[in-house]
Amino acid sequence: MKKILIFNAGSSSIKCQYFIGELSVASILIEEIGSKKGTNCTLWYANSQDTHKIYISNYTEAINEIVSMLMHSGVLPSIVDIDGIGHRVVHGGVDFISPTIITNRVIKSLEKLIPLAPLHNKANIEGIKIMNKQYPNIRQVAIFDTAFHSKIPYYAYLYAIPYNLYEDFNIRKYGFHGISHSFVSKECANLLETKIENMNIISIHLGSGASISAIRGGYSIDTSMGMTPLDGLIMGTRCGEIDPAIGLYISTETGKTIEEINDIYNNDSGLKGICGESDMRDIINSANIKGDRLCNIALDMYIYRIKKFIGSYAVALGRLDAIIFTGGVGENSSVIREMVCEGLGSLLGIVIDNEKNSIKNQKIINKDNSKVKICVIPTNEELSMARDVSKLLN
Numbered sequence: 001m002k003k004i005l006i007f008n009a010g011s012s013s014i015k016c017q018y019f020i021g022e023l024s025v026a027s028i029l030i031e032e033i034g035s036k037k038g039t040n041c042t043l044w045y046a047n048s049q050d051t052h053k054i055y056i057s058n059y060t061e062a063i064n065e066i067v068s069m070l071m072h073s074g075v076l077p078s079i080v081d082i083d084g085i086g087h088r089v090v091h092g093g094v095d096f097i098s099p100t101i102i103t104n105r106v107i108k109s110l111e112k113l114i115p116l117a118p119l120h121n122k123a124n125i126e127g128i129k130i131m132n133k134q135y136p137n138i139r140q141v142a143i144f145d146t147a148f149h150s151k152i153p154y155y156a157y158l159y160a161i162p163y164n165l166y167e168d169f170n171i172r173k174y175g176f177h178g179i180s181h182s183f184v185s186k187e188c189a190n191l192l193e194t195k196i197e198n199m200n201i202i203s204i205h206l207g208s209g210a211s212i213s214a215i216r217g218g219y220s221i222d223t224s225m226g227m228t229p230l231d232g233l234i235m236g237t238r239c240g241e242i243d244p245a246i247g248l249y250i251s252t253e254t255g256k257t258i259e260e261i262n263d264i265y266n267n268d269s270g271l272k273g274i275c276g277e278s279d280m281r282d283i284i285n286s287a288n289i290k291g292d293r294l295c296n297i298a299l300d301m302y303i304y305r306i307k308k309f310i311g312s313y314a315v316a317l318g319r320l321d322a323i324i325f326t327g328g329v330g331e332n333s334s335v336i337r338e339m340v341c342e343g344l345g346s347l348l349g350i351v352i353d354n355e356k357n358s359i360k361n362q363k364i365i366n367k368d369n370s371k372v373k374i375c376v377i378p379t380n381e382e383l384s385m386a387r388d389v390s391k392l393l394n
Helices: 059-072 102-112 118-134 165-168 176-193 245-254 259-267 270-275 280-288 293-317 327-332 334-341 380-394
Strands: 003-011 014-020 023-030 040-045 048-054 084-089 141-143 200-206 210-216 219-223 322-328 375-378
Touching: 003 165, 003 334, 003 380, 014 059, 014 141, 014 380, 023 059, 048 219, 059 118, 059 141, 084 118, 084 380, 118 141, 141 293, 141 380, 165 270, 176 200, 176 210, 176 219, 176 322, 176 375, 200 327, 219 293, 245 259, 259 327, 270 280, 270 293, 280 293, 280 334, 293 334, 334 375
Parallel strands: 003 084, 084 141, 200 322, 322 375
Antiparallel strands: 003 014, 014 023, 023 040, 040 048, 200 210, 210 219
């Protein structure tokens, strides 16, 4: 069985999982890299948890700490035992449409894509370069969030702007959360004992970031995020779908720069912009218990946007066999699932069973008379990536 390390580098954190075959042996989370208050380091293994706080100033130190924690715990006797390392890369552009062995040439190509996802890709690539430098004899693989959406047809991925902008700068829809959408759609087919080639699925990934994908025969044919992870659904701090002229209006009225407006769209909008909260648990509590007006408005907007995309993707698919709820909110909030499905029975045949919906870890939550299966499937992007790495190395 292959021994695989999976890395997911964020703007100030790194997640790592160690797999032997398909078994996750250990997980590590390094948070708040560069913080003057210190960096939280947590290792989970063999039903144990080891947490400590030290000062880590950069990614090199963070990766060294990850390797040290794995080895000192005895989970990983030596780094040379590792067969391969997988790295999540958010944006693969038009060139990277499948898992790819990392070379210096690949790294240079990835660096050119940083402007398409500056917060995510820059961190992803930095982690790749450090591991490539420190462990050059271990084969490394990049797995792309955009790859699952590479078969979206031209009429769905093109924008109605001058065509030469697409030709010259590759301005188009790419889509994200592809690793998650791919994983849960396959799990859904297995759960329902149906070949995925015969299924039409709408996958709804709801977390701090959120997106919906229309999946036909195992391939994404449309998705809510666009050229960047900003488009589509209302998210924790991201605005989602918006009139492009609003940015120009804000600039004219307030004097804010493009960079400042982009920061507003990404970090101060979405649920946080509407009601001041970005955590769905807090919003539901304030709306239902405290009767907070802005939290109720945020919930209504959030649910309406999801329903609108479900309707449009049901039309695009032509037939709908199943919808999937996944991601932190999708998997854990029965309230959100109930609100999303409410009223979709007569038009789309989506009928939720509220009793089943309230049961923790219940994977199929539709009523018997529902024409569409409603599934709750925990995503496991790391396992999906480990499978891809193992397959590619074989």
